[in-house]
Amino acid sequence: MVCAKFGLAKADFRLKQIEYVLRFPSDDATSLRMRSNDGIIDPWGNLWIGTMNDFPITKKEGVLPEGTLYRIDASDMSVKIMLENTQISNGLAFNKDGSKFYWTDSLTFTVWQFDYNNETKELSDRKxxxxxxxVFPEQDSPEPDGLSRSNDGVFYHAVFGTSLVIRYNSDAEVLHKYVLPACRITSTALGGANDDKLFITTAHLHLDEFDVSIDPEDRAGDLGGFLYRCDLPDKVNSSAKALWAGK
Incomplete structure (x- = not known):
């Protein structure tokens, strides 16, 4: 299953085909302007997915506050709008019992936290x-992108355009900065056999140029587009990814 341009789809990567099983509840004109971005499975097995302007729109008009954060219920595939008028949904996480929700809107440069009630399916107390x-007063556009959160409440957050992943706690105290030989840092994951690895995805500088020829053997200059692994000095008490609870 993948989150695609118009909604949730079954994908066959060998045949390079997708088949939609659910479409986001928006009109045709809006659907053409949007695409899926970052998402997460919550502790109860439901999918949360954010949409944003698609590439043809962003190239012409920039990113506009037309996005939506949806919750797709695993039991009946119903769709609930959780947030509206968003820009770039990124970096989502829950605390261990699911009572706190963390969500990044990259162009506000902010990670937002909410209280979450799974009985009512409502978010509250946004701050x-x-x-x-x-954190980056010298940067023009330090965009927080994908993140990971440990069970200890420590965040490992990729900051697009800075060459850095930052580690900070639930009090927003920055504990460490991990420097990479790439500018566009996109997301993180925690794990490894001994729970002491930080995995980091990056984007190539020419990602937006669809007709460009990229040589993966070229190790000169910016090394975006590679997957990196950082060996950490201690175990991180990583949280297991939740699984989709539907069929």
Whole structure:
């Protein structure tokens, strides 16, 4: 299953085909402007997925606050709108019991935290957790991208355009910065056999140029587009990824 341009789909990567099983509840004109971005499975097995402007729109008009954060219920595939008028949904996480929800809107440069009630399916008490402009005052656009959160409440957050992953706690105290030989840092994952690895995805500088020829053997200059592994000095108490609870 993949989150695609118009909704949730079954994908066959060998045949390079997708078949939609659910479409987001938007009109045709809006659907053409949007695509899926980052998402997460919550502790109860439901899918949360954010949409944003698709590439042809962003090239012409930039990113507009037309996005939506949806919750897709695993039991009946019903769709609930959780947040509207978003820009770039990224970096989602729950705490261990699911009572706290963390969500990144990259162009606000902020990670937002909410209280979450799974009985009512409602978010409340929205407030900023960390604003990357305070962490990177010298940067014009320090965009928080994908993140991981440990069971200890420690975040490992990729910051697009900075060459850095930052580690910070639930009090927004920055504990460490991991420097990579790539500018566009996109997401993180925690794990490894001994629970002491940080995996980091990056984007190539020419990602937006669809007709460009990229040589993966070229190790000169910016090394975006590679997957990196960082060996950490201690175990991180990583949280297991939740699984989709539907069929």
């Amino acid at each position: 900023p957790l960390i604003d990357m402009r305070n």
